[in-house]
Amino acid sequence: MFALGALVVFSLxxxxxxxxxxxxxxxxxxxxxxxxxxxxxxxxxxxxxxxxWDRLHAKLDALTPADRSTQYWILSDDPQIRYGQALAEITxxxxxxxxxxxxxxxxxxxxxxxxxxxxxxxxxRAALRFVVGIDSASYMRTRRAFESVxxxxxxxxxxxxxxxxYLIAHWGLVPLKRLSEEAHQLSPSALSQRLNVAPLxxxxxxxxxxxxxxxxxxxxxxxxxEGFNADVTHELRTPLSNLIGQTQVALxxxxxxxxxxxxxxxxxxxxxxxxxxxxxxxFLARADQGERPVRLVPASLAAEVAKTVEFLDFVMDEAGVxxxxxxxxxxxxxxxxxxxxxxxxxxxxxxxxxAQSEIVIDVTAGETMAQVAVSNPGPEIPxxxxxxxxxxxxxxxxxxxxxxxxxxxxxxxxxAVAAMHAGNVFAASHDGVTTVGFSVAMQxxxxxxx
Ligand SMILES: Nc1ncnc2c1ncn2[C@@H]1O[C@H](COP(=O)(O)OP(=O)(O)OP(=O)(O)O)[C@@H](O)[C@H]1O
Ligand SMILES: [Mg+2]
Numbered sequence: 275m276f277a278l279g280a281l282v283v284f285s286l287x288x289x290x291x292x293x294x295x296x297x298x299x300x301x302x303x304x305x306x307x308x309x310x311x312x313x314x315x316x317x318x319x320x321x322x323x324x325x326x327w328d329r330l331h332a333k334l335d336a337l338t339p340a341d342r343s344t345q346y347w348i349l350s351d352d353p354q355i356r357y358g359q360a361l362a363e364i365t366x367x368x369x370x371x372x373x374x375x376x377x378x379x380x381x382x383x384x385x386x387x388x389x390x391x392x393x394x395x396x397x398x399r400a401a402l403r404f405v406v407g408i409d410s411a412s413y414m415r416t417r418r419a420f421e422s423v424x425x426x427x428x429x430x431x432x433x434x435x436x437x438x439x440y441l442i443a444h445w446g447l448v449p450l451k452r453l454s455e456e457a458h459q460l461s462p463s464a465l466s467q468r469l470n471v472a473p474l475x476x477x478x479x480x481x482x483x484x485x486x487x488x489x490x491x492x493x494x495x496x497x498x499x500e501g502f503n504a505d506v507t508h509e510l511r512t513p514l515s516n517l518i519g520q521t522q523v524a525l526x527x528x529x530x531x532x533x534x535x536x537x538x539x540x541x542x543x544x545x546x547x548x549x550x551x552x553x554x555x556x557f558l559a560r561a562d563q564g565e566r567p568v569r570l571v572p573a574s575l576a577a578e579v580a581k582t583v584e585f586l587d588f589v590m591d592e593a594g595v596x597x598x599x600x601x602x603x604x605x606x607x608x609x610x611x612x613x614x615x616x617x618x619x620x621x622x623x624x625x626x627x628x629a630q631s632e633i634v635i636d637v638t639a640g641e642t643m644a645q646v647a648v649s650n651p652g653p654e655i656p657x658x659x660x661x662x663x664x665x666x667x668x669x670x671x672x673x674x675x676x677x678x679x680x681x682x683x684x685x686x687x688x689x690a691v692a693a694m695h696a697g698n699v700f701a702a703s704h705d706g707v708t709t710v711g712f713s714v715a716m717q718x719x720x721x722x723x724x
Pocket of ligand 1: 685
């Protein structure tokens with residue numbers, strides 16, 4: 275490519291230079307012929323006595339150089355006036371009206387540039403035609419020499435450009451080659467390995483840094499996935515062990531029908547819990563794959579919240595807490611998803627509320643988002659946990675809370691529902707009040723939040 279580029283540049287420059295030289299040489303030649311012509315024409319016009327013609331002929335002889343690169347002719351019917359070499363041949367060639375022209379004398383000779391003029395008879399002098407010719411051979415030689423030098427320079431230039439181009443490309447690509455070799459070494463077993471961007475030139479270090487950024491994100495995702503797998507295994511192993519244990523004990527000796535029924539009831543409960551974990555995980559997996567709500571319908575969020583509260587009222591009665599809903603906003607939601615999120619928030623609030631306290635649900639409108647915030651008086655969540663509340667299987671105090679009843683998936687589902695409505699989640703805990711909530715877009719078609 276470098277060679278091709280150089281070839282194009284050299285050719286263009288060469289053509290332009292050659293044309294310029296040609297024009298310059300031509301101009302020079304014309305000026306030269308014009309000067310010579312005018313000098314002699316001046317004399318001819320003033321010649322009166324026939325004897326003076328011999329002197330003019332002698333002068334023209336003297337002016338004609340040995341190599342005949344400049345030649346003079348005087349064509350006339352008067353033999354005394356006539357002058358020049360190969361007169362018969364010249365006379366045979368039509369001279370036209372006069373001015374600048376070209377003449378070829380002999381078979382193989384180079385063309386001669388001529389300037390001719392017809393001078394009509396004047397007094398005693400017969401009509402004549404005066405011709406000055408300049409041989410273009412020397413000009414042609416200059417031009418040919420120039421052209422061959424130009425050609426040689428161009429050829430050298432192209433070869434050098436090709437060689438330099440090859441070397442530059444070779445040197446320039448060394449870091450890229452090293453980068454690709456490093457990239458080949460990357461594998462899941464060496465997750466923390468990164469490309470070494472320090473020795474890279476500026477043009478490549480950006481690429482290296484972005485690539486390392488991508489590796490960081492991949493590593494984080496990979497570790498999250500591994501953690502998730504570990505959590506899933508852990509969460510499912512305990513209920514399965516319980517089920518197997520209970521069944522083995524039941525089978526170890528003779529049981530009454532009532533006893534077996536008891537065991538089956540207990541097993542059914544465990545199996546239902548297992549199913550709920552699996553269902554929740556399936557929901558999260560689908561949300562991860564970008565599943566969107568089937569149908570967003572504009573609704574009063576306060577009304578949806580009220581319906582959810584109604585559904586849970588017996589749980590609240592049992593816990594001895596009350597719920598107050600404040601504010602209202604209209605927003606497009608999928609009702610079942612929205613209620614699922616509010617249910618999860620309410621269940622948490624009820625579980626963590628002090629007895630006889632009041633849970634407040636605020637429905638407020640922001641610039642583009644509608645927010646649902648559930649606040650309950652209760653034990654505060656330490657700040658370091660706030661950021662991780664929405665992670666799957668995350669419980670603030672897994673040992674103390676009834677880890678069998680609760681799996682730590684509730685808030686992860688709230689987050690997924692918020693994302694499906696292009697919204698986000700938030701949590702705060704201070705002054706003895708914990709507020710957890712989520713937002714949904716008020717306009718349909720808003721992009722899905724990260
Ligand atoms: N209102 C709250 N007050 C205090 N802590 C809370 C509150 N809401 C959530 N938490 C803490 O956040 C953790 C995560 O909540 P999340 O709803 O995700 O899981 P969970 O309630 O433990 O289980 P699940 O909802 O799956 O039954 C809880 O274990 C609890 O420690
Ligand atoms: Mg919960």
